[in-house]
Amino acid sequence: MADKLNFDQPLVEEAREVRERAYAPYSNFKVGAAIRTGSGKVFRGANVENISISLTICAERSAGVAAVAAGELEWEEIAVVAGTSRPTSPCGACRQFLAEFNPNLKVVVANQDEVFYTTTVAELLPKAFDNETYKSQAVD
């Protein structure tokens, strides 16, 4: 596991700030995420729920689509902040989504008061279905 103390503190603050913008009237479970890209830019996202519950988009994917829309596909680090006393780490769907852009993406898991740990997408999603696997299909 990556070093707990080795993370981007301003990135965590960005995630804490944007968490306030979460639209979570159904769960009241607000999450903020901030992604730092290779160019040093930061893209923020919060969870957005919907009355048709399954349409909910998580904070991590919300931040990710903002980065892609800005043409920023090289992601270095993501901070994820929830209001829980235990670590809220990205859901399975978000792990796969993040792996598309960088399996070695650093993931910082925090709440408003503390940082619980840093890890990587590869640690969160071992043996992932990835592009190399996809390309290795035999021609038939």
Ligand code: THU
């Ligand atoms: N959620 C996130 O945005 N990110 C996570 O890492 C965990 C869950 C959201 C989805 C939903 O709006 C609410 O939290 C409760 O699951």
